[in-house]
Amino acid sequence: MRLTGEQEDIIRHSGGHAKVSAVAGSGKTTAMIGRVGHLLRQGIAPDKILVLMFNRSARAVFTERLHESLSRTGLRPPAVRTFHSLGLRLVESFTAKQHLPRYRLVTEEFQLEKLAREAMKKYAAEADGDETWSSKEGIEGFLLFIGLVKTDVATPQEIFAICGFEEKLFYYTEAYKIFESLRRTSKVRFYQDLIHEPVMAMQQQQELANWVADHVDHIIVDEYQDINEVQQQLLVHIAGQRAQVMVVGDVDQCIYEWRGAKPEYIVSRFARDFPRPTTYTLSYSFRYGHRLALAANHLISNNRLRDRKLCLAWPGNPDTRITCLPEVEPHPVVGIITDWQKANRRLDEAAVLVRIYAQSVPVELALLEHNIPYRLVGSEPVFSCTEIRALLGYLRLCQGSLQDAEGPEAGEQGTGLSTVLAMLTNPHIWLKKDLLRNLAQEILKKPGSAGALIEHYADEAGSPYLASRMLTIAGIWRKIRKKSPKTRAFTVLNTLIEETDLYAHFLYAARPPVAENKIKTCQSFIRFAQNTGLSVNDFLAEIERLADKEAGKDLTGEQNSLLITSIHRAKGLEWPLVILPGLEEGAVPFRQEKGEQEVEDIEDERRLFYVGMTRAKEELCLLYPQDRRLERRKKAGDSRSPVTTEKGVCSASCFLYEANLNFSDGLGGRILAAESAKEKKKEKEPLQAVDLTIGKQYLKAVKTSVRLKRNKKK
């Protein structure tokens, strides 16, 4: 493989710090390996070089490739570490020097959750005992809070103020103190403490900071866009005054803000902590063609917090197709996959990437219906999802029996107990756990008297308000019980949502992103019921058939199956075919916060969409609701999005407008034709578009003689 000029420049960089801005799939690993080899050949001792990778799997891949590249040279490779493994070494050294206490390292996530739960319970006991504090979502939010305090190296109060937690969660700051005190009493240290503790120790004791600094001459950091405050501080300490630091990353792929990563680090902070860096760019991607590169550039150029680089397709890359399909019934995923298989392609060469898991619901249902094997990674399969189990439970209530409701919850002695519990918690009736279980068991025996039973238990409610709420819910159960099973399933579900105010309940009981996902999950499922047009009886029979298929398929063992996972999990990966479903406003960008926060949020969301699109090698399928305005603007090559420019609303995601899809597709095709033509031919007609900015920049960069003309029609 011949290195590009850009890669060569990075490898031979001399003197001072350096920042490498690398687009997706641009051979940065190749360049970093080349850089290490170059330093070793210059006579730098391996123990004077430190390579820092983001996680263990990246470290394993890098180490293997580095060893392979050095195998014939006789040169000894330097240490390749993750930030956490470096932290662990410091913890061990500081412990040996008695600057940190000797604690046990606990790596299991559930142990961390257990201690967090204990802290919340203790806080609740000391306050006035509200059960909601120990709910699943409460714990998730609290765990996020603890993580942020440690990654941002801030006080709990600062994190509460900066990160915009809801006022009702202020108790996290107190619970955090209890959590830390429990951790000290139990003498344990979690994964997240491995960097935080030594950094805090160095902050407090200069002697330790001096001891750590100035041991290496060169530090190379991968995936720098995902660095957070505590890691940055560790890097500053290790580098001291001696090391030359080279960081490699792509601000446009910074998608871990919820873990404390911020685009500012790569954009400006690096140069503050490591002055006068030389800036390099790896602008050619070896993954996809011009059409996709252009669409990605159009999209991401809307972000303000970035470096102004263009992502270019390397000549000879596959000519990645961009297919746009309306997400109407029958679900387009079936046609896409059937065509893929007809072309003798395997299912595991494709992936469906979602922003939120609610988007996978219609995809899963369509795949089940058409017997297409899939595996869902990162979330529960559709029929195990509590909200959907609750909705199905209410439909079964119309039939008069909850007893038969076995389904995937057969673990509860196959009685349907978990379905009744799902109903009683969606919306939650806020009874104490043991009472809730007793009530569920009684309802299971006599579903016909469910209303009366709930009313009876209202005496046990924690407050008059909760008691009156239980009476209302009892009324709704009665009403649903009375509905004929010949009523359309969609009608029953709609009544249920309206009367229970289920979505408002989600928003009250869970963190906003969790609540929104629950709402969209229900909406997707209800839309499915509407599309079938079936009665409760027939719909439940159909669901049973699909649930049997889901239960019957081997989710883990199926090798050749279609992967459904989140864009977050797809980072750093690639597939020949990538499908992005559910591209509608509200879901993509996933809007949860309003006001001042929104600009930053949308940039974060745009980066996520950018990461999603740039995973594709041969074909990218974008599925979205019909939107006539989008089609008009696509035709005119107009990339203005109604949401960001006109404060109006559109049904398809604003990112589809911004990607200037038709123009990107047309221009990409012309560039490819010009590249592959043996001799230069004059084009008949220049390509027209309203928005030519990115197109012109791209043409200049790839030095092709395609002509463009401004389309004045808006």
Ligand SMILES: Nc1ncnc2c1ncn2[C@@H]1O[C@H](COP(=O)(O)OP(=O)(O)OP(=O)(O)O)[C@@H](O)[C@H]1O
């Ligand atoms: N100069 C080059 N010419 C042709 N192909 C190259 C060149 N450099 C790298 N590649 C190829 O591009 C692909 C990606 O390379 P590499 O893994 O180094 O990139 P990366 O930027 O680390 O990828 P990712 O963004 O997925 O982490 C590999 O298949 C590699 O062989």
